[in-house]
Amino acid sequence: MRQRVMRVAVMAVLVALVLLAAPLAFGIQTSFFADERDELERVALAAAVHVPPQFVAGDHVELPAHERGTDVGVYDLSGRLRDGSGPRKADAITRLAQGGAVTRGRGDHQIVVAVPIPSGEQVIGVVRASTGTPQVWRRVALAWLGLAGAALVALITAVVVARRQARTLSAPLEALSAKAGAVAEGDLTARAEGSAIAEIDQVARTQNTMVEQLARWLEHERHFTSNASHQLRTPLAGLQLGLEAAAAAPAGICERP
CATH class of the missing domain: 1.20.5 (Single alpha-helices involved in coiled-coils or other helix-helix interfaces)
Known part of the structure; x- marks a missing residue:
């Protein structure tokens, strides 16, 4: 009886934890990658502000400081890297930003955000910001470990509560069985x-x-x-x-x- 009650309670908690943790883990992953893209876009926009109109004439660009592990590069309309860090030739995501819209994407184990550099009504270049996906995955893994720890604490708590409830439910039945056994042995006063x-x-x-x-x-x-x-x-x-x-x-x- 006690083992059955414990198994039922623990299985119910396990099912609830899986149903709760699975979408939560997916939400953590999605949120972390979305936050990283937003941060890259802010970095790229900040860099685009520092690009002067003379960039077309070949002037050097002083890029603002950014987080270590993030590549920020300024590309002209020919797709050549002029300043900063990144691939020497513009990738597909960077070329798409030449149309005047911010573009986001992933490629070669990187998260990439490209921001066009406007001058008047024209685009004179593109700022590309990127970071490696392994860095984001490390943060996601740490969050998943925290989630797993919380689920383990919940499971241990459920086992303790289930054991106590099983004892509460089975003790009266065990006493009732003992009285029935006494009656079967001839004690009609039980x-x-x-x-x-x-x-x-x-x-x-x-x-x-x-x-x-x-x-x-x-x-x-x-x-x-x-x-x-x-x-x-x-x-x-x-x-x-x-x-x-x-x-x-x-x-x-x-x-x-």
Whole structure:
């Protein structure tokens, strides 16, 4: 009984944890990558502000400081890297930004964001910001470990609570079984005690009623047997005495003349 209750409770908690943790883990991954793209876009926009209109004429660009592990490069419309760090030739994502819209994408184990550099109504270049996906995956893995730790704590708590509940549920049934065993061995004075569980109390009351009726029936049978024995005792005694007298008398006395 206890093991069954524990298994049911633990399985229910496991199913709930899986149903909760799976989408939460996916949400963590999606959120971390989205945050990284937003951060790269902010870095690229900050760099684009520092690009002067003379960039077209070949002026050098002073890029603002950015986080270590992030590549920021300025590309002209021919796709050549002019300043900063990144691939020497513009990739597909960077070329798409030449159309005037911010572009995002992933390539070669990197997250890439490209921001066009406007000058008046024209685009004079593109700022490309990128970072390696392994760095993001490390942060995701740490978050997943925290989530797994929380799930483990929840599971341990569920096991402790399930064990206590199993003990609470099984103890009255074990006591009820012991009383039933005592009745089966002939102790008709054994009565089941109440508990805090209504269903088990109902079974205990039913068992007590059954034992009381059984005790009354047995008492009635004892009275009936005693009375019948008393009623039959005198005739049987007379019959026994007559038989004994007949057996003791001489054979001739019993013959007719």
